[in-house]
Amino acid sequence: MPGKKRTYVDHIEMVKDNDTWRHAPEKLPRMDPINLGDIHGVLPFDGVRNPSTRSNTSHKVFIPYRTPANDWTPKVGIAESAAEAAVAVQVLMSPESHDLHFQPLAVSFTDETGARRQYTHDILITFRSGHRRLVFVRNETSLVKPRTVRDIKAIIAATPKRAADDLIVVNANDYTRQRRENLFRMYHWMSVRDDEADDIVWDTARKLRTLYFMKDLFPHVPISQKRAFQACYRLVARGLIRANLDHVLWEHSKIGVAA
Template sequence: MTRKKRNYSDHIEMVKDNDTWLYAPKTLPKMDAIELGEIHDVLPFDGVRNPSSRSNSSHKVFIPYRTEANNNMPKVGIAESAAEAVVSMQYLMSQDVYDLHFQPIEVAYADSEGAPRHYTHDLLVTFRSGHRRLVFVRNEASLQKPQTIRDIQEVIAATPEDAADDLIVVNANDYTRQRRENLSRMYLLFFDEDEEADTLVLETARRLRTLYYMQDLFPHVPISQDRAFQACYRLVARGLLHANLDHVLWEYSQIGVAA
């Protein structure tokens, strides 16, 4: 008896590459950094290194921003990771910040084995007082490695003394995914100014004895809920209201007036 030809596929024939055994992201060929063309009335990215080439491990973020140093003219910034992006946003929402640069300075140094290395600082922040700060953003797993600690020490030693007044190291793990999302939304709303809404919401929050959730404010302010909601975001960003940013910031969030 002739054996019938099977009309089905074994499971193994249906398994595609990376579906079962290759848990890590597939290595992709390196791509050139994205070069933006001229944008009308927008200052170009002016970092010493363009960090926007493709990566399997980090998000590259293009950020439009304004500072008093540039007469509030829009400018393009490029961050090498999501954490670096929200750290810059947090600084840009501070009333104490006068200017900010992405990828501002590159330094050369030798690692612990004597091999030549180059490092580009993530951010340079200039405060209204004139104080200048370099910011080094790295995830916690990396910061716990002895090699990273040695590299940071070498980078600090190789950085010219006149480049900044101090340097801080930021643990990217302090910026949870939800905190990053909240800060990103705050940043979008922060520069969409509505002074009337901000004033009404803050005055209401200060006198309301039953304030617990954000939604408790809405019936007591003479503006639309949308405007009141956005005002809450701006007031939290300015430090006038407080909330837990590691949870979703919405109408059921617990908020209070900052001391």
């Protein structure tokens, strides 16, 4: 006698593994860019395009930054990705930099299909020497594609010669998550000056023969561990102390005096 047909669905059959039904990240509805109001004592964002719309693939980063060109007055910068923000921060920590602009100009170019496209440059750097440099930041997966290489050449050709003296391409994959975090912290501590602590830690580091980890410095300096720790970040940012920025930079990090 045939068994009675089941009239219910077992709850196990109703459970679907995430990979079974969701083959790609959920597509979120597009949102308008974030427009900041006036901030007292802070210069506004002056890019030609506000890149702060919502994205499933990149982190939009708002950066308050200072440059000699603006007499060190704080200014709002908006980066389209965390890697782009890290590149900017690294430039801002260089004593050779004079000014920096996010989303500085847009150009129209014709791609290989004949279609007209618009591209907004990521960063424009002005050095103390007056040299101006555009920076193109893109992930490695995109950079190895022949089409991207051809697009970059078309963008360079479409960019007015007066806009910059040269353009460099930066591989975003070189800025790992930990490297980005270290750069952001270094930039923060660079804004908190403590010349006394920097001089003490630097002088001790040069003389200490048993320097291997950052913590080896702490018993030999006549300042608090907190000040010494912050000074190490600033000295790494200035290139006086070397460290692996792809690892967490803390008291157990291997460090050494730069040659």
